[in-house]
Amino acid sequence: MSDAHGGPKTFLGKYVFSMDHKVIGIQYLITAMAMAVVAGLLALVIRTQLAFPGLGHEVKPETYLSIVTMHGTLMVFFVISLGLVSGFGNWLIPLQVGARDMAYPLLNMLSYWVTVPACFLMLASFFVEGGAAAAGWTSYPPLSALPQAVPGSGLGTTLWLLAMALFIVSITMGSLNYLTTILNCRAPGMSMMRMPLAVWTYLISSVLGLLAFPALTAAAIMLLFDRHLGTSFFLPSGMVFGGHVLPNMGGTPLLFQHLFWFLGHPEVYVLVLPAIGLTFEVLAAFTRRPPFGYRSSVYSMLVVAVLSVIVWGHHMFTTGMDPRIGEYFSVVTVMITIPFAVLGLNLVASLWRADLRLAAPMMYAIGVISAVGIGGLGGLYLGTAASDMYFHDSYFVVGHFHFTIGTVTFLSLFAGITFWFPKMFGRKLNETASQLHFWLTMVPMFTMFLLMHYQGMGGLLRRTYDTSVYEYNVGSRWMMVPISVLAFVTFGAQLIFLANFFGSALFGKKVESDNPWQATTLEWSTPTPPPHGNWPGAVPVVERGPYDYASHPGADYVLQAQAQMAAPVGASA
């Protein structure tokens, strides 16, 4: 691909069925925001029932379980993956590697339009007989296979499985697009070690996704067969419901768990690694320094990716597997803290001797650093098999994953959105609103999910419609109320963000510069917003690394697009 060529002319071609990665990225982001509102409302219903059972007497156990299931499903796949991986990945990667567009623009467009019916199927499942799937986002059989086990396992689960199949098709298309673009379409001179850290994270995330999602595809297909075609992949002999013995023979529910978590564990790094990548980008621009430990970060991410594929059994410590296998999984799981410790070091050390500029993107980024620490350390309690015996299926797990794939990913999404918004839309977000949103999001999120860790320490179990049935957990129950109140605060704060985002995108003050943050990476050397084909002239030739901050006397920063010159161009400090 050489010079930028003429793009589509019709409204449909430009904004609906666009093959431009930037438009597709924004489509994904907006869809993720819509799904986030739904998933967030579901969370509020959960929190109401937990904190004020009786007030929510309209929330029956079947409704509650469906809502818990769908909240998790929508958040993991249709908000975080859709927004962070599909949304930002699409918008950012070609710009940061110096490509005109993704390697396969048509496939890219299709990947978005496959997601849309997936969203509809998920939402539609609430309105069918039996309600939405209710066996948890993990959908373990036999509960998820048999409508007589729980109402949501009727049509609701079938729709869930079909929606997931479509989602997996979409993310497969996206992953191979990212992989090909990053490996094959970089600007001349951009070696792998000159790529921005965010690009590395998307590369690794895509490889993980390509290799891990098929396990869930296989599991979903076999579950559909068990549900509708009478097979017994996961259904054992001798199950009794309502006095009737089911005809299934010989299957094992554990097989589903192995397949599910073979995907499930890498999946969380598919989400967390890009979150860390985006954070590094923001840190660089707002510390005016290259991030500490570029190479060790890259190698750490690769180690995380490799380890993530061989540790899935730590979700299954209590299933009665051979204890030697359990020990193996425990030993290898806690090894993941090692590369994450290096990443944590690099994140913190990037602030060393920095020239801190605390605009909104940076506030979120700093929040991410702390969240990575808390979330990551919490993993030690769960990865150590002996202590997991106590914490498995408790609120400790809920707090842990809400910190890691909730707080870390959400804060990084906001960091990314506030950072790149001017380039995306050519307008400025309201900085005060962003700062307010930051505080009203970060403080409640940290507090809520920390309290959940304490509840888990008290042994409170998850997916529980009414916790007052037990007496042993009475010490933890009082925390339900503050958590629920904070959940409402958090949700309300997101309305500030949405108003800011859409209001500014349509009516915000126009930016005066193509590079308002004075950042270095290639996307900041395009017009604002970037046209179809990204660079009106030739694609930049890269002759330096991505973070030339404070590395040339007299120049605060040098654009990565800047060729080697006697006197580097860039603003003075």
Add this chain to the structure above:
Amino acid sequence: MKAIALAVFFLVMTVAVVAGFAAGGLRPEVASAHGARVDTVVDYVLCSSGVIFVIGHAVLFWFLVRYSGSVPVTYVQPSSAVQWRWALGVAFGMALVSEVGVLVLGLPVWAEVYGEPPADVLDAEVVGVQFNWLIRYPGKDGVYGRTDPKLVAEWNPLGLDEDDPKAADDIVLPNGRLVLPVDRMARLSLRSHDVLHSFSVPQFRTKQDLIPGFVAHTQFRPTKVGTYEIACAELCGLGHYRMRGTVVVMSQEDFAAWLAKQVGYYEGG
């Protein structure tokens, strides 16, 4: 200003988290032998992760305060060697902390729960159904009688086979009440009639899934007389939240007396 606010927030966070570590006391009082060891592992992780957390946030706090002001800062990019030395040092330190927990403290616990039971072990069976725990003791012959799912009925919730002589003396407690002697290892066989369940007793630090089609085992030695709750720890349907049972731990004499009074399922009237 913003930096100070952030730094203060992290300070508050650190205090809260450290206070939370003290609230490791939220754990219900431990009442089993291996449970005490589990608590040791948790205490270890609390301390070690706590130290790491405090150090990390102290550094974060310091950087925010020091580098957000107007005092100019000289910066030279650290050399590659320096960056690698820090990375490897942190990596090594983290490896030590995490693996000591797993290998030194954790392995013995795991071995106790899954290892060979002692000679005087008490066998009992727990069958999970939606939404109750069915308890069975093998009786004087020490052997469980045959059960068949086809025989499951309201009056025979376990599906115990009347024609099996070994079933006659089986003691069945169909109301979710497990009775055990103190200071004696109990080994439970765990099964399910329908979906996944999980047998957990928080005070024993015990948790084992019940998987239909499979017999799992777990063992523990209760160390305190008392009544404890069995909580289902794997989502099993609408009644999951109320699938509550009890474990009654008695002195060994009381247990012997209680056992002697029990009638075999197909014995007596």
Add this chain to the structure above:
Amino acid sequence: MSRLPSNQRPPLGLLAFMASVVMLFSAFTAAYLVRRGGTDWQPIALPWLLWVNTAVLAASSVAIELARRRGRAWSVATGGFGLAFVVGQVFAWRQLADAGMYLPTNPHCSFLYLLTAVHGMHVLGGVGSLLWAFGRPWRIGTVALYWHFMGAVWAYLLLLLGTV
């Protein structure tokens, strides 16, 4: 950095997708091996039609190589063979059903239906990709790679179902 021109490099996107497909069938293989260890494993004889279909699939691989060299007519032939293969698989299921072997009859049987169905879907995808490459000879090489790959997967599945 010097590179081969893009039409001489292996198509990375397709290779990535193939890796994904390999993982899919690996997951099914793992499931198969787990189930194989169960006490109720009773392997059934493979219906003879599967061997006919194999020959048809092999012919289609030859056809696509000819399409690469000789042009569109052979593309159509490839597609025809591909469709014939899939139809043949459906008839093989009929053979099984006539012998009293239905999808839920026993686990080996279930996997036979399942794996042939999943493979068949992927072959249909291949037929669709022939349309994408129709009249565009620079794309045929990519389709050929996928086509032979699906043939190799079929050989593997036959081996698995027939001997393991």
